[in-house]
Amino acid sequence: xxxxxxxxxxxxxxxxxxxxxxxxxxxxxxxxxxxxxxxxxxxxxxxxxxxxxxxxxxxxxxxxxxxxxxxxxxxxxxxxxxxxxxxxxxxxxxxxxxxxxxxxxxxxxxxxxxxxxxxxxxxxxxxxxxxxxxxxxxxxxxxxxxxxxxxxxxxxxxxxxxxxxxxxxxxxxxxxxxxxxxxxxxxxxxxxxxxxxxxxxxxxxxxxxxxxxxxxxxxxxxxxxxxxxxxxxxxxxxxxxxxxxxxxxxxxxxxxxxxxxxxxxxxxxxxxxxxxxxxxxxxxxxxxxxxxxxxxxxxxxxxxxxxxxxxxxxxxxxxxxxxxxxxxxxxxxxxxxxxxxxxxxxxxxxxxxxxxxxxxxxxxxxxxxxxxxxxxxxxxxxxxxxxxxxxxxxxxxxxxxxxxxxxxxxxxxxxxxxxxxxxxxxxxxx
Amino acid sequence: xxxxxxxxxxxxxxxxxxxxxxxxxxxxxxxxxxxxxxxxxxxxxxxxxxxxxxxxxxxxxxxxxxxxxxxxxxxxxxxxxxxxxxxxxxxxxxxxxxxxxxxxxxxxxxxxxxxxxxxxxxxxxxxxxxxxxxxxxxxxxxxxx
Ligand SMILES: Cc1cc2nc3c(=O)[nH]c(=O)nc-3n(C[C@H](O)[C@H](O)[C@H](O)COP(=O)(O)OP(=O)(O)OC[C@H]3O[C@@H](n4cnc5c(N)ncnc54)[C@H](O)[C@@H]3O)c2cc1C
Ligand code: SF4
Ligand code: SF4
Numbered sequence: 001x002x003x004x005x006x007x008x009x010x011x012x013x014x015x016x017x018x019x020x021x022x023x024x025x026x027x028x029x030x031x032x033x034x035x036x037x038x039x040x041x042x043x044x045x046x047x048x049x050x051x052x053x054x055x056x057x058x059x060x061x062x063x064x065x066x067x068x069x070x071x072x073x074x075x076x077x078x079x080x081x082x083x084x085x086x087x088x089x090x091x092x093x094x095x096x097x098x099x100x101x102x103x104x105x106x107x108x109x110x111x112x113x114x115x116x117x118x119x120x121x122x123x124x125x126x127x128x129x130x131x132x133x134x135x136x137x138x139x140x141x142x143x144x145x146x147x148x149x150x151x152x153x154x155x156x157x158x159x160x161x162x163x164x165x166x167x168x169x170x171x172x173x174x175x176x177x178x179x180x181x182x183x184x185x186x187x188x189x190x191x192x193x194x195x196x197x198x199x200x201x202x203x204x205x206x207x208x209x210x211x212x213x214x215x216x217x218x219x220x221x222x223x224x225x226x227x228x229x230x231x232x233x234x235x236x237x238x239x240x241x242x243x244x245x246x247x248x249x250x251x252x253x254x255x256x257x258x259x260x261x262x263x264x265x266x267x268x269x270x271x272x273x274x275x276x277x278x279x280x281x282x283x284x285x286x287x288x289x290x291x292x293x294x295x296x297x298x299x300x301x302x303x304x305x306x307x308x309x310x311x312x313x314x315x316x317x318x319x320x321x322x323x324x325x326x327x328x329x330x331x332x333x334x335x336x337x338x339x340x341x342x343x344x345x346x347x348x349x350x351x352x353x354x355x356x357x358x359x360x361x362x363x364x365x366x367x368x369x370x371x372x373x374x375x376x377x378x379x380x381x382x383x384x385x386x387x388x389x390x391x392x393x394x395x396x397x398x399x400x401x402x403x404x405x406x407x408x409x410x411x412x413x414x415x416x417x418x419x420x421x422x423x424x425x426x427x428x429x430x
Numbered sequence: 431x432x433x434x435x436x437x438x439x440x441x442x443x444x445x446x447x448x449x450x451x452x453x454x455x456x457x458x459x460x461x462x463x464x465x466x467x468x469x470x471x472x473x474x475x476x477x478x479x480x481x482x483x484x485x486x487x488x489x490x491x492x493x494x495x496x497x498x499x500x501x502x503x504x505x506x507x508x509x510x511x512x513x514x515x516x517x518x519x520x521x522x523x524x525x526x527x528x529x530x531x532x533x534x535x536x537x538x539x540x541x542x543x544x545x546x547x548x549x550x551x552x553x554x555x556x557x558x559x560x561x562x563x564x565x566x567x568x569x570x571x572x573x574x575x
Contacts, residue, residue, distance in 0.1 A: 042503040045522065061504045239453040296500035298529065324529045333529045378525055379537065386532025407480035407534065408487060419533065423490035426574040
């Protein structure tokens with residue numbers, strides 16, 4: 001088989017690229033390959049599949065005729081075993097070979113499993129795919145699980161715990177750091193989320209990790225590093241994902257923490273591009289490249305990759321860590337630098353409404369927004385993110401930024417007028 | 431076509447909000463929409479006001495729509511005419527779109543299952559209702575420059 005464009009990975013990054021390719025080149029042969037056997041789906045929605053609140057049909061990312069309408073061939077349930085850049089060729093698990101003119105690696109992340117004893121036992125899961133969700137759901141339906149332990153108090157860990165507790169399990173989350181969602185939130189917002197999570201029946205243990213999985217063949221419990229023993233028949237490891245860059249590394253592409261790319265998403269080897277969770281994307285705040293494993297960054301870097309693959313030059317203007325969380329319906333948005341050190345000399349604006357459980361914090365550096373946390377009052381958060389992205393000098397409206405009724409009216413007229421003006425112009429980014 | 435915001439002409443009368451709500455109600459009748467329909471429809475245009483300054487803002491239907499790129503489910507999408515639309519059936523109320531919209535043009539619809547709510551440029555109409563009912567041309571239609 002031979003294709004003009006071959007995309008490995010049928011998720012946010014791969015679809016972003018395919019859509020960009022088709023907006024430039026309607027005809028060139030295009031195939032998307034994935035070892036997952038299904039059409040692209042909303043990966044974050046696997047929690048809804050686990051609880052039974054969604055079926056696969058509710059989770060599909062694009063309409064049913066998306067692939068045919070866009071003349072995209074799907075090679076699903078197939079795994080790439082090897083890249084051979086010198087021959088513009090990839091080899092699949094069964095030995096089948098596919099050649100390409102342009103190749104995109106949109107291979108995402110792989111869940112990271114820290115070293116501990118007893119990892120070979122049955123009943124240990126990670127939680128990043130449909131298959132994971134189906135397996136855990138099947139197990140909960142088949143047997144009396146009772147207790148579950150989730151390792152990792154990050155976003156995926158807490159989402160997993162939320163799903164499990166909704167299904168009636170008794171759930172404990174074990175987090176190595178001293179608080180949940182540590183890099184995404186500051187201590188105050190983290191404590192607010194922890195309170196919500198605990199109020200909804202999840203037990204949270206911080207400052208601890210699991211040293212050993214107990215049980216004969218199947219998990220019966222886990223041992224913590226303080227000697228405590230937690231019984232459980234289900235153990236989910238959700239400490240994070242690492243860029244899935246093995247294929248690239250073996251083929252000699254430059255890989256640091258993730259696959260190295262330039263602003264056009266080109267890797268170190270000609271005709272091979274990378275995007276999304278497997279790559280190191282430009283962080284527009286720091287100016288450095290690093291993994292930014294979130295859905296919007298995967299889609300947007302994919303679009304840039306696809307555009308360049310189809311010879312329509314485009315540069316990635318960078319992403320930033322940003323998350324919108326809604327654990328048990330409690331809305332929290334955070335982005336950028338939220339835990340500045342004293343040495344960074346940042347200015348911090350904050351406001352708390354104890355009665356309503358609302359909190360807002362904005363971090364400024366040199367009169368520019370560099371990060372924010374919004375708890376409960378999340379409306380219009382994007383105004384702040386937009387000011388941050390465009391590096392707008394906010395010295396004239398700092399007080400307004402922190403108010404929960406923040407609007408464009410709070411901004412200097414010149415800033416607002418320019419936004420309005422640009423928004424009625426063709427072909428301009430905002 | 432895009433809706434242009436002419437801030438200097440806005441008198442803060444909020445008729446755009448009223449007629450947007452009516453347009454998105456079931457009956458499309460002003461009295462029924464406000465008095466009889468439960469839950470009441472939501473306006474998708476919002477007047478911002480501060481002393482003498484006011485303007486009406488609705489989704490700008492961006493050429494590079496951050497909300498579409500960030501949407502985790504595909505609920506937010508751009509149609510073939512360049513209109514950015516939202517499909518509530520596919521929405522999970524994750525508020526990723528609210529996080530990224532630089533205009534703050536998306537609101538939370540929490541009347542039932544939580545979903546996003548925004549301007550759809552009034553499908554089926556040639557002139558959006560807010561533009562049509564603005565008494566002072568503070569909202570006008572323009573060709574993209
Ligand atoms: C439970 C959960 C909740 C999340 N919630 C959020 C959220 O709220 N907000 C947010 O922004 N992000 C969230 N994320 C992260 C988000 O899902 C990822 O950032 C996004 O999916 C990355 O997209 P991607 O296209 O880079 O890779 P992925 O979605 O990881 O897709 C990569 C695909 O490539 C396939 N593949 C890899 N190697 C091969 C190979 N050798 N051969 C064939 N196929 C291969 C994989 O099987 C996979 O299908 C969440 C993730 C999880 C798991
Ligand atoms: S909702 Fe916001 S980001 Fe999306 S198209 Fe409208 S103005 Fe642009
Ligand atoms: S709230 Fe709905 S429309 Fe907005 S990003 Fe989430 S799923 Fe998409």
